[in-house]
Amino acid sequence: QKEVEQNSGPLSVPEGAIASLNCTYSDRGSQSFFWYRQYSGKSPELIMFIYSNGDKEDGRFTAQLNKASQYVSLLIRDSQPSDSATYLCAVIISGGYQKVTFGTGTKLQVIP
């Protein structure tokens, strides 16, 4: 089992719809969870981070964390063509030193 798993996609949604991206992780000691967006040919950039169970909203983005079920998701409301990118989930186990594990990413395509 991979430490961090994401569906590679592509996930296609029409413009204006809600895009739902999911990530599961294997280590229950994981404490910090991040979503990065990576446009083709560019470097990853941070979208959101979440540490506590529940939802965290920032504009059109909502991160959801469920530690009991070991998943974290990212919802994008009112999807725009400019949201088309690969979304990477990253999980960090704090304490000692930072072990960072990235998922392989989900490619999102927003269709105009």
Place this chain on the structure above:
Amino acid sequence: GAGVSQSPSNKVTEKGKDVELRCDPISGHTALYWYRQSLGQGLEFLIYFQGNSAPDKSGLPSDRFSAERTGGSVSTLTIQRTQQEDSAVYLCASSLGPSGYQETQYFGPGTRLLVL
């Protein structure tokens, strides 16, 4: 500086040659990471520095790869006797420190390495 910088932005080399890739982290960031990303693939962790120490070198693919960090700032990733399979984008990231929001990583633009 405003962000993480990397040099060179592109590097073409011949098989068997050595290459050095440089990363300048954001000022004040104590943690520094190197990743490799092959075309269409995810991020492959290579090495992590906290200050000048490397607590985790587990991702280095072979003994041809080495990295160092001096003065708690600039880091150099060296690949000796390059092979064609080393062709990839090498990304550097830095973060402020080891707790909470400080763990957010900020990525540089990457070095695109092509080994002929």
